Amino acid sequence: MKILxxxxxxxxxxxxxHSLANKGNQVSALVRSPSADKFLxxxxxxxxxxxxxxxxxxxxxxxxxxxxxxxxxxVAPWIKDSNDYYKVNVDGTRNVLDAAVQTGIEKMVVTSxxxxxxxxxxxxxxxxxxxxxxxxxxxxxxxxxxxxxVFQYTRQGMxxxxxxxxxxxxxxxxxxxxxxxxxxxxFIYQRKVFIPAxxxxxxxxxxxxxxxxxxxxxxxxxxxGEKYILGGINLSYQEFFEEIRQLxxxxxxxxxxxxxxxxxxxxFQWLNYKVTGTPPRFTLNALDIVWSNYxxxxxxxxxxxxxxxxxxxxxxxxxxxxxxxxxxx
Amino acid sequence: xxDKFYTLxxxxxxxxxxxLALECARRNMNLxxxxxxxPELSFLEQFIKRNYSVDVVCIEKDLCRDDACCGVFxxxxxxxxxxxxxxxxxxxxxxxxxxxxxxxxxxxxxKLNVLATTVMTRHFLEMLKQNSPxxxxxxxxxxxxxxxxxxxxxxxxxxxxxxxxxxxxxxVKKDGVSVSVLCPGGMNTNLSLTLMIKSSxxxxxxxxxxxxxxAPIALDGLLNKKEVIIPGRLNNCLLVVYKLLPGRxxxxxxxxxxxxxxxxxxxxxxxxxxLTILRCAQVA
Numbered sequence: 001m002k003i004l005x006x007x008x009x010x011x012x013x014x015x016x017x018h019s020l021a022n023k024g025n026q027v028s029a030l031v032r033s034p035s036a037d038k039f040l041x042x043x044x045x046x047x048x049x050x051x052x053x054x055x056x057x058x059x060x061x062x063x064x065x066x067x068x069x070x071x072x073x074x075v076a077p078w079i080k081d082s083n084d085y086y087k088v089n090v091d092g093t094r095n096v097l098d099a100a101v102q103t104g105i106e107k108m109v110v111t112s113x114x115x116x117x118x119x120x121x122x123x124x125x126x127x128x129x130x131x132x133x134x135x136x137x138x139x140x141x142x143x144x145x146x147x148x149x150v151f152q153y154t155r156q157g158m159x160x161x162x163x164x165x166x167x168x169x170x171x172x173x174x175x176x177x178x179x180x181x182x183x184x185x186x187f188i189y190q191r192k193v194f195i196p197a198x199x200x201x202x203x204x205x206x207x208x209x210x211x212x213x214x215x216x217x218x219x220x221x222x223x224x225g226e227k228y229i230l231g232g233i234n235l236s237y238q239e240f241f242e243e244i245r246q247l248x249x250x251x252x253x254x255x256x257x258x259x260x261x262x263x264x265x266x267x268f269q270w271l272n273y274k275v276t277g278t279p280p281r282f283t284l285n286a287l288d289i290v291w292s293n294y295x296x297x298x299x300x301x302x303x304x305x306x307x308x309x310x311x312x313x314x315x316x317x318x319x320x321x322x323x324x325x326x327x328x329x
Numbered sequence: 330x331x332d333k334f335y336t337l338x339x340x341x342x343x344x345x346x347x348x349l350a351l352e353c354a355r356r357n358m359n360l361x362x363x364x365x366x367x368p369e370l371s372f373l374e375q376f377i378k379r380n381y382s383v384d385v386v387c388i389e390k391d392l393c394r395d396d397a398c399c400g401v402f403x404x405x406x407x408x409x410x411x412x413x414x415x416x417x418x419x420x421x422x423x424x425x426x427x428x429x430x431x432x433x434x435x436x437x438x439x440k441l442n443v444l445a446t447t448v449m450t451r452h453f454l455e456m457l458k459q460n461s462p463x464x465x466x467x468x469x470x471x472x473x474x475x476x477x478x479x480x481x482x483x484x485x486x487x488x489x490x491x492x493x494x495x496x497x498x499x500x501v502k503k504d505g506v507s508v509s510v511l512c513p514g515g516m517n518t519n520l521s522l523t524l525m526i527k528s529s530x531x532x533x534x535x536x537x538x539x540x541x542x543x544a545p546i547a548l549d550g551l552l553n554k555k556e557v558i559i560p561g562r563l564n565n566c567l568l569v570v571y572k573l574l575p576g577r578x579x580x581x582x583x584x585x586x587x588x589x590x591x592x593x594x595x596x597x598x599x600x601x602x603x604l605t606i607l608r609c610a611q612v613a
Contacts (some may be wrong), residue, residue: 083595090599121380128372130347134517134539141523145599148520 002026004065006052006096007072008045009036011172011179012111012165015212016069021045023216030061030072039173052092058099067219068108070096073146075113075139077286078279082138089142090149097153097160107159109218110150114166114204114229115140119292124204124234126297127164127227136285147227154225161222163215165230166296170208170315171322180205185323187241187252196290197256199238204296206232207315210308217305228305231298233312243312248320259291331411333384334460337361337401339392339449340419342369344518345468348540349416350377352548359384361410363401363419365391386410392419392445393437402452413460414551415453417446418468420486424479424525424587435482442486447493454501461505466551467494471514471564474571476580478587487512491557498556507554511547514564516540528594533586536563 003020007013008029014036021027021044029040030050040047050057052072062068074088093110100108118131118140135141147162154160169180187193195201214230222228235243241254266287269280301307336353340346342364350362354377364370366389374385388404390397405412421438423430446467457463472480473487494510501508515537517523526537543560550558559565571579 086596086599123380128368129376130351130369130373132351133541135523136539141520142599145520 001067002028002065003067003069004028004030004048004062005069005071006030006058006092007070007111008040008047009033010071010073010075012168012208012211013069013071014039015172015208016071016215017045018042019212019216028061028065030058052088052095055095055099058096059102062099062103062105065103066106068096068100068105069215069219070108070110071215072096073111073143077139078281078283080279085138085142086145089139090145093146094149097149097158101153101158107161107219107224109161109163109215109222110146111215112147112162112164112227113140113143114164114231114294114296115289116144116147116164117229117296119289120295121293124231124295124297127229127300136288151225159224161218161224162227163211163218163222163230163301164227164296165211165214166204166206166232166294168206168208168211170319172208181319181323184244184319187244188248188250188320188323189327191250191252192255193241193252194255194257194262195237195241197258199254199256200236201291202234202236202293202295203240204231204234204294205240205312206230207310207318209315209318210310214301214305214307217301217307221305223304226304228301228307229296229298230301230307231296232309232315234295235312244316244320247313247316259287262287331460333359333411334413335359335361335384335386335405335410336414336416337363337405337412337453338416338418339363339445342367342373344522345513345516345540345543346416346418347373348544349418349547351541352544354381354383354385356548357381357383358414361386361388361405361412363388363390363392365389392449393440398445398448398452401449405456411460412453412456413463414466415449415457415464416466416468417449417490418466419445420468421483422480422522423483426479427481430482438482439486442483443489446490450497454506457506458501458504463506464551464554465494465497465506465508466547467508467510469494469510469512471512471559471568473512474568475583477583480587495556507551509551509555509558511550511558511560513543513547513560514538514567516543524596525594528596536561536567538564 003025005013005017005027008017009031017027017029017040021042027045028048029045030048032051037047048061050061072092074085117125118133150160150162167180169184183193210232211230218228238254245252263284266282266284272278273280298307336358338346338350341350341362350360353360360383362370370387370389374387377385388401390401392398420442450465467490469490470487472484473491477484491510494508498508515526517526517537517539526534538561546560547558
C-alpha cells in the first residue's frame, strides 16, 4: 500500500509514518524543511518536499498513493500571527482534500482535536455532544472550520474519516514547550509542576501509541463522514502527577497554581512580548482551558474501530523510560 | 395546580438559545426546546438528559413558516405541558447594505424576529396567566437603541421587540406575568459571528460576550423581573454614554462602527462557501 502522510515531521505524524512503514507500507512523507529528515530515516519512508499551503506540491506527492493521512497542522499554543492557524489548518486542509480529489485517493484520515468539542462537565463528552462554550482559542476554531470542510467533501462522496485525539503524551520528538511530555520531563527532573488549583480539574490523557493505532484503525474500519474520539484515560491533574511520582520514584512537588496569579502572569507575559518580543509561554485563553474539565469518551472508537487504551502505569513507565534515555543520549 | 412547569425556548439548538437551555437545565428547570430541523436539537436533548435530571421535550419547527407558532402551541397543549416561562429567542441577524440583501431574506427576518415573537406570546399568554407567577423573556438587541447602517432591518425588528415587550409588561403585570427584554451586545453565537467579531477592532472585541456568560445574567434578570436586561458592565456604560451624546455625534459614531463590521472579513476565505446573505449570522 502506498500512503502519504502530511505533517510527518511532527510528533504524531512521525510516529505514524514509522508505524506504517514498519508494517511494510510504502510511506511518502510530506515535509517542508530538511531539518526534520533525520527523524524519518527508514527504508520504507520516502521524503517528499512540499507544503500543505502549496497545492501543486501536494498533488505531486499524492500521485500513485492509495491513502492519505492528513496530520499536518499548526498546534503551538501561541504563534506570532494568529492568521497562520487558519492558513495552515483550514486552507491547508482544503488544499489536501482538493489534491486528493484530483489524484483519486481511495480513503483519507484527517486528524482533528477534541478541542473542537470543547470543555466538558463532570461526564466525558462524546462525538455528538453540543459544544458548551464559545470558541476562544484560534487553534480550536480553525480545527472546527477544517472539520466543516471535511464534512462538505464527504457529503460529495469522498471517503474521509476524522479522528480527534485529546492530550497526547509518550515517546516522540517534542515540538513545543507545553506538550504533556515537556511538562512530565520538568516534573521528573526539575521536581516541580504547576497544576490548576484545586487540582481536581480533569483532562483526557492519551498515549501516543494508542493514538497512532487509532489512526491506522480508522483507515481500516472507520466509516466515512464519521468522527472518532481517540481518547485515553480521564484523570485529574493531581492524580496523573501522583501516578508519575509513584512510578518514577521522583520527589517532584505538585504545586497548585492559583488562577488569578497565572492570569496576572499571562498578562505580564503579553506585555513582555509587546516590549521585548519574547513569545509568551501561555495566554489568558489557554488558562481557561486548563481551568475546566476536558474529558472525553472513546467508546465509539473502541466499539467500531477496536481502539484500545494502554493502561496508565504502562504508558507512564514507557514515557519515563523514554525521557530518561533522551537525557543520556 | 400542575406539579411540573416547563420553560419554552425558541431557537434552542445553537448560540444563545443553546446556552440558555443549558443554564436552565443547570438550575433544574424543565425544558421545551423549539428549533429548526436537524440533528443538533436531539444531540442537545440527549446531552441535557444525561447530565441533568430535568425533563426535555423537543419540537422541530421552522418558525418562519405560517402556522408554525400555532403548531408549537397545539403540540404543547396536546402533550399537556404547562409552560410558565416563554423565551422568544429565535431570530435572524444580518450585516449587509440594504440594497445587497434579498427581499426574501428580509421577509424571513421580519417574520422570525417580529411575527414569531408576537404570535408565540399571544398563543401562550393565556397559559402563562394561568400558571402565574410566570415570565416572558424576549430577546432584543443593543442594536435596538442605535440606528445602525447595514443592520437597519435587524435593528428595526429588535426595536419592535423592545417596545412590544415594555408595553406588554405594563398590561400583563397585574396577571402575574412578568415581561423582560434582553438587549445583548455582540455575541459569539455562531461561527460566522465569532469570525466577524474576531476580525473587528479592539473595542468591538472587548464588548462582545460569550453566550455562556450572558445566559446566567439573562436568567437572573428574568427571575428578578427586571424590565430591560443588558448583559455586561461595559455595554451598560456604553449605553449611558451614548444617551448623553448629541445626535450628530451619534450618527458619526454609528457610521464609523459599522464600517468595521463586514460579513466578508479576513476569515471569509477560509469558510466552506462564500457567505451569502441567507447564511449569515443567526443572531439572538
